[in-house]
Amino acid sequence: xxxxxxxxxxxxxxxxxxxxxxxxxxxxxxxxxxxxxxxxxxxxxxxxxxxxxxxxxxx
Amino acid sequence: xxxxxxxxxxxxxxxxxxxxxxxxxxxxxxxxxxxxxxxxxxxxxxxxxxxxxxxxxxxxxxxxxxxxxxxxxxxxxxxxxxxxxxxxxxxxxxxxxxxxxxxxxxxxxxxxxxxxxxxxxxxxxxxxxxxxxxxxxxxxxxxxxxxxxxxxxxxxxxxxxxxxxxxxxxxxxxxxxxxxxxxxxxxxxxxxxxxxxxxxxxxxxxxxxxxxxxxxxxxxxxxxxxxxxxxxxxxxxxxxxxxxxxxxxxxxxxxxxxxxxxxxxxxxxxxxxxxxxxxxxxxxxxxxxxxxxxxxxxxxxxxxxxxxxxxxxxxxxxxxxxxxxxxxxxxxxxxxxxxxxxxxxxxxxxxxxxxxxxxxxxxxxxxxxxxxxxxxxxxxxxxxxxxxxxxxxxxxxxxxxxxxxxxxxxxxxxxxxxxxxxxxxxxxxxxxxxxxxxxxxxxxxxxxxxxxxxxxxxxxxxxxxxxxxxxxxxxxxxxxxxxxxxxxxxxxxxxxxxxxxxxxxxxxxxxxxxxxxxxxxxxxxxxxxxxxxxxxxxxxxxxxxxxxxxxxxxxx
Ligand SMILES: Cc1cc2nc3c(=O)[nH]c(=O)nc-3n(C[C@H](O)[C@H](O)[C@H](O)COP(=O)(O)OP(=O)(O)OC[C@H]3O[C@@H](n4cnc5c(N)ncnc54)[C@H](O)[C@@H]3O)c2cc1C
Numbered sequence: 001x002x003x004x005x006x007x008x009x010x011x012x013x014x015x016x017x018x019x020x021x022x023x024x025x026x027x028x029x030x031x032x033x034x035x036x037x038x039x040x041x042x043x044x045x046x047x048x049x050x051x052x053x054x055x056x057x058x059x
Numbered sequence: 060x061x062x063x064x065x066x067x068x069x070x071x072x073x074x075x076x077x078x079x080x081x082x083x084x085x086x087x088x089x090x091x092x093x094x095x096x097x098x099x100x101x102x103x104x105x106x107x108x109x110x111x112x113x114x115x116x117x118x119x120x121x122x123x124x125x126x127x128x129x130x131x132x133x134x135x136x137x138x139x140x141x142x143x144x145x146x147x148x149x150x151x152x153x154x155x156x157x158x159x160x161x162x163x164x165x166x167x168x169x170x171x172x173x174x175x176x177x178x179x180x181x182x183x184x185x186x187x188x189x190x191x192x193x194x195x196x197x198x199x200x201x202x203x204x205x206x207x208x209x210x211x212x213x214x215x216x217x218x219x220x221x222x223x224x225x226x227x228x229x230x231x232x233x234x235x236x237x238x239x240x241x242x243x244x245x246x247x248x249x250x251x252x253x254x255x256x257x258x259x260x261x262x263x264x265x266x267x268x269x270x271x272x273x274x275x276x277x278x279x280x281x282x283x284x285x286x287x288x289x290x291x292x293x294x295x296x297x298x299x300x301x302x303x304x305x306x307x308x309x310x311x312x313x314x315x316x317x318x319x320x321x322x323x324x325x326x327x328x329x330x331x332x333x334x335x336x337x338x339x340x341x342x343x344x345x346x347x348x349x350x351x352x353x354x355x356x357x358x359x360x361x362x363x364x365x366x367x368x369x370x371x372x373x374x375x376x377x378x379x380x381x382x383x384x385x386x387x388x389x390x391x392x393x394x395x396x397x398x399x400x401x402x403x404x405x406x407x408x409x410x411x412x413x414x415x416x417x418x419x420x421x422x423x424x425x426x427x428x429x430x431x432x433x434x435x436x437x438x439x440x441x442x443x444x445x446x447x448x449x450x451x452x453x454x455x456x457x458x459x460x461x462x463x464x465x466x467x468x469x470x471x472x473x474x475x476x477x478x479x480x481x482x483x484x485x486x487x488x489x490x491x492x493x494x495x496x497x498x499x500x501x502x503x504x505x506x507x508x509x510x511x512x513x514x515x516x517x518x519x520x521x522x523x524x525x526x527x528x529x530x531x532x533x534x535x536x537x538x539x540x541x542x543x544x545x546x547x548x549x550x551x552x553x554x555x556x557x558x559x560x561x562x563x564x565x566x567x568x569x570x571x572x573x574x575x576x577x578x579x580x581x582x583x584x585x586x587x588x589x590x591x592x593x594x595x596x597x598x599x600x601x602x603x604x605x606x607x608x609x610x611x612x613x614x615x
Contacts, residue, residue, distance in 0.1 A: 003449035010433060010450055011418065017429035025429065056439040 070206055071097055072389045074223035076197045076236050079106065080171060081357030081374040082229030083178045083191070085382060087125045090188035091505075092386035092533045097221070098189065099211055101196040101230075105179075108334040109170035109257050111371035112287055117458045117484075118375040119163040120577065124504030126181035127174070128163075134173055134288050137164030141268030143451050146275060150441035151451040160489040160556060162498040166455065168266060168287050171371065200226065200239035200353065207352045225385060227354045229374075234359035240350055244343035244362065246413070251424030252304050252339045256294045256313055260321070260330035262286070268453065272438050276323035277316050281423060291333065294320065297424060298337075308335050340364035340420045342413040348377075348402040356381060361409040366419035369412040369456045376459070377405050379504075383575035386533045392599050400466050408459040419454045458484045464580045465598065478564020481581055485510075485573045488559035493547040499539075499559055503577040506535030507595060510573060511586055512565035514542050518550060533575055534599060536591070541565070 001009075013032070017025045037046050073089060075082045078100030086098045114122070114135065122128050140154035155165035182189045194214040201208040207226045212218050228236035237243070269284040276282070283295040294317055298307045306312060313335055321330065344361040348354060357374030381401045387393035425431040437450050464481030479485070488499045502508050511518060518538050540551045541559050554560055563571060570586040571579060572594055581594050 001446075003452075006447070006449060007418065010437070011421070014421065014429045014433045017432065018427045022428045025432065052443065056436075056443070059439055 071095070071221060071223040072225065073097075073385065074099065074207070074209055074221055074226045076200075076209065076226060076228050077101075077230030077234075077357075077359065078175075078179075078191050078193070079229060079231055079357065080111070080174050080178065080371055081359075081378055082227070083175055083182070084122070084125050084127075084375060084378045085227060085229060085356065086189035086191070087127070087178050087182045087185075088121075088378060088382035089386060090182055090185035091124065091126070092382060093185075093188070094386045094389050095188050097223075098191040099195050099197055099209075099221075100191060100193050103194045103214070105172040105175040107172075108336055109172070109287060109291065109293065111171045111174075111365075111368070112168050112285060112293055113368040113372075113456075114167045114169060114174065115368065115372045115456045115458075116161075116163045116165050117456075118372045119167060120500055121375045121379040121504070122174070122178065123501070124379070125178055126184050127177035130177040130180075131169060131174065132163070132167065135167035135169035136266045136286055136288055137167050138266040138268070138286075139165055141270065141453070143270040143272065144274065145272050145438040145442060148442050150272075150438060151448045153452050155455055160558065162487060162489075162500065166368070168285055168293075170287055170289075170291070173288070174371075197230065197235055197239075200236050202240070202351050202353060205352075223352075224389065225352050225354065227356055227381070227385075228359045229357050230359050232358040232362055234355070236353065237345070237355065237359060240353060242345055242350065244345060246341070246343035246362075248343070249340040249364070249420055249424055249426050251420075251426070252298050252307070252337055253295050253424070254298055254307055254313060255334075255336045255338065256317055257287070257333040257335075258292050258294065258317060258330045259290055259333055260292055260326060261290050261328045262292065262326055264326075270453070271320075272434075274320065274323060276320040280316075282320055292326075292330075296320075304337055308337050310335065338365065340366070340416075340424055342417055342420075344406065344409045344413070346406070348405055349398050354381065354385070354398065354401065356405075360405070361412075363409070363412045364416040364420040366423045367416050367454045367456055369416050372456045373408065373412050376408060377401075379576040380405055383533045387599070390534065392534045394600055397598065403466050404461050407461060411459045412456075415454050415456075422451065423453075460484065461578060464578070465574070478562075479571070479579050479582065481579050483579050485571065485577050485579050486559075486562035488554060488562055489556055490541070490552040490559060491547055491555050492552045493549055496552075499541075499552070500577060502537060502539055503573060504575065505532050506537060506575055507580070508573040509536060509538040509591060510559075510563070510571040511538060511540045512560060512563065512569040512571075513540055513567055513586075514544060516540070516568065516586070536595065 017028060020028050040046050072094055073096035075086055075096055075098040078098045082098050086096045089096045119128055122131055139157050142149055143151040157165050195211050197209050198212045199210040206222050206224055209221045209226060210218055211221060228234055230236055266286045271282045273279060274282055277296060281297045285293040287293055341362040345355055348360045356377040363369045363373060384397045384401050388395050388397055421430050422434060425434055437447055441448050441451060461482035490499050518540055541554050542551055543554050543560060547553050568585045570583045572581045572591055574580045
């Protein structure tokens with residue numbers, strides 16, 4: 001993914017979160033995560049990323 | 060109302076309201092083009108506080124045309140990149156595109172009052188053409204049939220009415236002229252507010268843009284730091300949600316936060332505060348920058364968030380765009396439709412600037428919980444995954460391309476065929492010349508320039524130096540042959556590093572016509588000198604055309 005595309009996706013996701021509101025934001029993020037997860041054939045990669053996100057969220 | 064304009068007194072060609080960096084630069088550039096102007100400035104002297112401190116490469120080029128680049132670069136601190144930290148960890152190290160052969164650094168830090176002083180002094184290069192009247196404000200603006208009347212008021216309260224052919228409002232964010240005409244800015248304003256503090260402290264740190272997100276010194280805040288000349292640090296930080304912006308600039312609020320941050324980064328030399336101010340991010344613009352005989356430039360026309368430093372830099376680009384067009388119109392060489400292109404081009408530039416600056420602002424001062432949440436995620440992930448670091452990049456100001464070469468002007472014969480599209484900035488290149496010039500862009504900023512890329516060809520119709528009007532320098536064409544080898548002469552430069560041929564995508568015979576402000580106007584894959592005359596004829600009024608014969612020049 002190019003920097004520009006990443007940037008576009010970042011803004012689109014932020015706007016989508018703002019549109020549903022804070023209360024529904026985690027639901028949107030969970031749904032999006034699942035959609036991206038089923039695109040990945042290697043479960044190990046997904047599990048590592050989940051672990052990493054868990055660690056980072058504690059910082 | 061005050062005393063009327065004196066009967067028979069010659070009308071001013073151009074009255075500039077506001078002597079900030081934009082108004083003073085416009086006066087200086089018009090003077091270079093032989094056009095008289097008068098600047099009315101409300102304050103008694105140059106601005107207080109450092110204000111806009113980052114001068115882009117493009118602005119340095121424009122200040123070069125003004126004649127202020129030497130003192131600017133002697134005093135200013137050049138820089139090429141920066142670092143961002145999340146808490147204590149570096150999460151981004153960016154550099155702006157730069158080559159060792161470049162004429163100017165991508166960015167130079169300098170206090171705004173120095174820029175104003177250097178530009179004001181540069182006006183003396185053309186004595187008698189630009190006068191600045193300090194401590195005098197415009198209090199009313201009345202558009203008339205073929206002139207504009209402006210009432211001015213001096214420090215002693217005395218009023219006088221001036222009459223000018225053209226008025227350019229450069230009177231800043233709270234423009235009085237804008238109010239006089241009943242116009243208002245449109246757009247959005249962000250909530251987040253930043254405090255700006257200048258402090259004097261010796262430091263041996265390299266000059267870089269430094270940013271800390273959630274630093275231990277000021278948890279939850281964002282702190283930015285920039286070096287300025289004379290051992291001055293600019294420190295910016297975001298004030299907390301719900302914090303009173305008036306309280307937030309009180310020294311007893313500000314100084315402990317600065318101390319805490321200096322302690323954290325290990326800057327231990329003694330320091331003292333010089334200036335404290337505050338700002339909020341705004342994306343605002345007038346719909347048009349031309350209203351009859353009144354034109355708007357700089358902050359009077361548009362306000363852009365300062366992240367990415369597009370404020371003053373876009374104002375100087377306004378000046379570069381407006382000065383040559385206004386000079387041609389005042390001189391009677393072009394019809395005043397040319398000034399409509401100033402508005403459409405610069406409104407386009409503002410839209411682009413706002414789009415970039417809004418992105419920077421969404422990261423630097425998140426406008427809602429969603430951007431805040433995404434930033435929290437990005438900063439954490441950037442510690443372990445460099446692929447997301449680009450999201451932290453501050454997107455520094457870069458030169459805007461225009462959609463077409465010049466709206467409303469036809470370009471028969473311009474067959475393109477080269478790497479650059481009309482409307483794009485003409486690139487810089489290191490070249491060898493017969494005089495003290497070292498770079499191609501040093502040929503811009505006066506009149507029109509034709510760049511003829513050829514190793515062997517002589518300039519067929521030898522348009523080496525063509526003056527289209529006896530009175531001024533804008534209505535002129537200078538042709539430069541850009542050769543890859545051989546010797547230099549008055550009309551030949553040598554592209555000894557191959558930069559020019561590469562960046563212009565040139566082949567033997569490629570001909571570019573460049574606007575006085577350094578934008579590509581037209582290009583041909585083989586030289587067509589008659590087409591050059593036709594293009595220039597489209598910009599200059601018909602009566603100027605008879606002079607437009609590309610005769611034998613003396614240089615080659
Ligand atoms: C406190 C502060 C901090 C800033 N910090 C930064 C920064 O860190 N980075 C950045 O990029 N930009 C910053 N800016 C913005 C930057 O200073 C402006 O973008 C830049 O000065 C615009 O130049 P200008 O000439 O258009 O307007 P100004 O510099 O505002 O000049 C307008 C001039 O018009 C004069 N004037 C006003 N009304 C009248 C009248 N009725 N008659 C005659 N004269 C009049 C004023 O006195 C002033 O000198 C800051 C601005 C402020 C106010």
